[in-house]
Amino acid sequence: MTARMDKRFADLAAEGRPALVTYFMGGDPDYASSLEIMKALPKAGSDVIELGMPFSDPMADGPAIQLAGQRALKGGQTLAKTLQMARDFRKDDDATPIVLMGYYNPIYIYGVERFLDEALEAGIDGLIVVDLPPEMDDELCLPALAKGINFIRLATPTTDDKRLPAVLKNTSGFVYYVSMNGITGSALPDPALIGGAVGRIKAHTKLPVCVGFGVKTAEHARAIGASADGVVVGTAIVNQIASSLTADGTASAATVAGVETLVMSLASGVRGARLAAAE
Amino acid sequence: MNQSPNLNSYREGPDEDGRFGIFGGRFVAETLMPLILDLQDEWNKAKTDPAFQAELKHLGAHYIGxxxxxxxxxxxxxxxxxxxxxxxxxxxxxxxxHKINNCIGQILLAKRMGKTRIIAETGAGQHGVASATVAARFGFPCVVYMGATDVERQAPNVFRMKLLGAEVRPVTAGHGTLKDAMNEALRDWVTNVEDTYYLIGTAAGPHPYPELVRDFQxxxxxxxxxxxxxxxxxxxxxxxxxxxxxxxxxxxxxxxxxxxxxxxxxxxxxxxxxxxxxxxxxxxxxxxxxxxxxxxxxxxxxxxxxxxxxxxxxxxxxxxxxxxxxxxxxxxxxxxxxxxxxxxxxxxxxxxxxxxxxxxxxxxxxxxxxxxxxxxxxxxxxxxxxxxxxxxxxxxxxxxxxxxxx
Structure with a gap:
């Protein structure tokens, strides 16, 4: 499982381009449509998938992802179903790394051991749990690493050089650099500043550094991808899904197709990133 | 993790990681971690600083009553x-x-930390009013997050906060009550970490809040x-x-x-x-x-x-x-x-x-x-x-x- 993630980043490094990491909310707006979206992502050019686990109180997320979580919960999504979605996806795709992203409480209630065993069996490669900083590593991070599941940590502009080693200590898979202090879906900061920050983190780790928060277009992806090992896009995809829904909130013919078009465009952005940087 | 029922004292918690038995802790986004560590340092210094305690006591007697x-x-x-x-x-x-006891204490901490903006969440509006009051008294701009349902059922307190110069932001997510207001305050804090002090009104939240709110109360x-x-x-x-x-x-x-x-x-x-x-x-x-x-x-x-x-x-x-x-x-x-x-x-x-x-x-x-x-x-x-x-x-x-x- 760790091998799947490491191989993907090694292959991309050999190819000389950054990864496109795409986030969507599991179960938004319903299980079947959401699984179709997941299957469409790698075909449209996504290299790593972040599968969102809905939570009632997503304290670090902006309105778009909050609403997506509410739609998913209303559609009956649970942590068990999110794991099932990964299993269903793995029937056709055993190469694309899957990272589960969300908050701790549903995992805690599911039971950490049970969750990790089932995640491993479902083909999960990594976890991003927003409300578990290094100070809380005993809860989930260390048990996950012991089972061979990557624990991907967020580093932020407030993570200074003094704190960075602690943040990186038990991080594996990749480092997720949050480009700004704030919630998901905010405006993209200056790519030059981000480039500096990526360099600062890379001085402390050999892990790939992916950048997210604020990336919405192929242009953004190209600019960020010039310095980062990966570009994370979440809110733009979630917004695309939201805008495709019918008046009563159900999926339409445009739901999966819209995501495909957006991701293909973003994929062209990351594929041009190093060319742009070389110019 | 295991709590002995035969403690010498029930008043020694939390431990250095902010735990009372298995409860408490610091379950926050990385962006907030450096801040709550700073707050903890400042609180540890203030606790034993005679000048801080004297100011707290003076304001308690002459401002709170x-x-x-x-x-x-x-x-x-x-x-x-x-x-x-x-x-x-x-x-x-x-x-x-009672909310003012905690607000006076925390505004003094905010001042010590050099913060320039106060945010708070409120349910009944009592903590919002107390926060707006100390913000007025110490010259800080103040934003209070309040569930939309609560804004409606606690109208007199909303008006008080506005009179005191605070901005009341109604939160429509969820049922529009205290939980939703707290989510929104956390989102504000994570966005404005540099200058903002989050004045939590109850003895909950990440360490050191449960401890410091308790000590002020x-x-x-x-x-x-x-x-x-x-x-x-x-x-x-x-x-x-x-x-x-x-x-x-x-x-x-x-x-x-x-x-x-x-x-x-x-x-x-x-x-x-x-x-x-x-x-x-x-x-x-x-x-x-x-x-x-x-x-x-x-x-x-x-x-x-x-x-x-x-x-x-x-x-x-x-x-x-x-x-x-x-x-x-x-x-x-x-x-x-x-x-x-x-x-x-x-x-x-x-x-x-x-x-x-x-x-x-x-x-x-x-x-x-x-x-x-x-x-x-x-x-x-x-x-x-x-x-x-x-x-x-x-x-x-x-x-x-x-x-x-x-």
């Missing part, structure tokens, strides 16, 4: 015909509740203990307080925790009854989980999604509780019981008529429990209750329920 009186509720005692009932009169504080119990010894020459048999997040309760309980003959009773919002979802009795009917930076008892479903809860009282309308209460419940040092909306309403009216004190709906829950217990106790026994806030803010809500024209 401390010490608040200990009042023997003679007519209520006679009416119930059992234990002697004493009220700690926190409703007489400046701004009308413990003045209630410390004073009451001395006042009781002076009035009666002995300690009370029972201490009772309402519990939402639990700041007024931990404030009066904490100084009594090692007095093993003093029974400690926390009163939760039973809402419309514990059978359905329309209550906020997290200890009586909830289970341990992680929300808003700490592990504590929560109202949640089998998938770990947080429920909304319900209480007639906006200040108790929260599906969690401070971690120290969760611990006191688990080890059995304190007992926690629910009181229904209707019982609280009856208590509200009884106290108003018998003692000429209009209580807030939050302590009305504690009064309802006192009404149940006092008659079963001997006349030589003593109940101490925290009358944590006054009811001016609630008269419109109560008027509406009682069908009175205002």
């Amino acid at each position: 401390r010490p608040s009186p200990l009042y023997y509720a003679e007519r209520l005692t006679q009416h119930l015909g059992g234990a002697k009932i004493y009220f700690k009169r926190e409703e007489l504080n400046h701004t009308g509740s 413990a003045v209630i119990g410390t004073e009451a203990r001395e006042q009781m010894l002076e009035a009666e020459g002995r300690l009370p048999d029972m201490v009772v307080a309402a519990v939402g997040g639990g700041s007024n309760a931990i404030g009066i309980f904490h100084p009594f925790l090692d007095d093993k003959n003093v029974r400690i009773v926390g009163v939760e919002a039973g809402g419309k009854g514990l059978d359905g979802d329309e209550h906020c009795a997290s200890l009586t009917a909830g289970s341990p989980g992680v929300l808003h930076g700490n592990r504590t008892y929560l109202l949640q479903d089998a998938d770990g999604q947080i429920k909304e809860g319900h209480s007639i009282s906006a200040g108790l309308d929260y599906p969690g509780i401070g971690p120290e209460h969760a611990w006191l419940h688990q080890i059995g040092r304190a007992e926690y019981v629910p009181i229904m909306d209707e019982e609280a309403l009856e208590a509200f009216q009884l106290l108003t008529r018998l003692e000429g004190i209009i209580p807030a709906l939050e302590p009305s829950h504690a009064i309802a429990e006192v009404i149940k217990r006092a008659p079963k106790m001997g006349k030589d026994q003593i109940i101490l209750m925290n009358l944590s806030g006054r009811g001016d803010k609630d008269i419109f809500t109560v008027g509406k329920i009682l069908g009175m024209e205002l």
Whole structure:
């Protein structure tokens, strides 16, 4: 499982381009449509998938992802179903790394051991749990690493050089650099500043550094991808899904197709990133 | 992790990681971690800084009006015909509740830390008013997040906050109550980490908040203990307080925790009854989980999604509780019981008529429990209750329920 993630980043490094990491909310707006979206992502050019686990109180997320979580919960999504979605996806795709992203409480209630065993069996490669900083590593991070599941940590502009080693200590898979202090879906900061920050983190780790928060277009992806090992896009995809829904909130013919078009465009952005940087 | 039931003291928590037994902790996004570590450092320095303590004491005496009186509720005692009932009169504080004790303490911390902007969440509006008050007094801009439902049912406090110069931002997510306001305040904080101080109103959230809010509120119990010894020459048999997040309760309980003959009773919002979802009795009917930076008892479903809860009282309308209460419940040092909306309403009216004190709906829950217990106790026994806030803010809500024209 760790091998799947490491191989993907090694292959991309050999190819000389950054990864496109795409986030969507599991179960938004319903299980079947959401699984179709997941299957469409790698075909449209996504290299790593972040599968969102809905939570009632997503304290670090902006309105778009909050609403997506509410739609998913209303559609009956649970942590068990999110794991099932990964299993269903793995029937056709055993190469694309899957990272589960969300908050701790549903995992805690599911039971950490049970969750990790089932995640491993479902083909999960990594976890991003927003409300578990290094100070809380005993809860989930260390048990996950012991089972061979990557624990991907967020580093932020407030993570200074003094704190960075602690943040990186038990991080594996990749480092997720949050480009700004704030919630998901905010405006993209200056790519030059981000480039500096990526360099600062890379001085402390050999892990790939992916950048997210604020990336919405192929242009953004190209600019960020010039310095980062990966570009994370979440809110733009979630917004695309939201805008495709019918008046009563159900999926339409445009739901999966819209995501495909957006991701293909973003994929062209990351594929041009190093060319742009070389110019 | 394992808690020994034979502790030498119940007053030594939390440990250095902010845990009370398995409860508490620091479950926050990485962006906030450096901030709460800074806050912890500053708090550790302030605790032992005589200048800080002197300023706190001075403002307590001259701005808040401390010490608040200990009042023997003679007519209520006679009416119930059992234990002697004493009220700690926190409703007489400046701004009308215990909330100001904590706000004065935290605004001094914010000042020490060089922060320039204050944010707060509020349910009933008492903490919002107290935050807006100290922000005005110390010249800080202040944004208060308040659930849209609460904005409606606590209109007088919304107006007070605006008069005091605060910006009140209604939160429409969820049911528009305290939980949603807290989510939104956390989002603001994570966005404005450089200049903003988050003035949390209850003894919950990530470490060190549960500890520092408790320490600022413990003045209630410390004073009451001395006042009781002076009035009666002995300690009370029972201490009772309402519990939402639990700041007024931990404030009066904490100084009594090692007095093993003093029974400690926390009163939760039973809402419309514990059978359905329309209550906020997290200890009586909830289970341990992680929300808003700490592990504590929560109202949640089998998938770990947080429920909304319900209480007639906006200040108790929260599906969690401070971690120290969760611990006191688990080890059995304190007992926690629910009181229904209707019982609280009856208590509200009884106290108003018998003692000429209009209580807030939050302590009305504690009064309802006192009404149940006092008659079963001997006349030589003593109940101490925290009358944590006054009811001016609630008269419109109560008027509406009682069908009175205002």
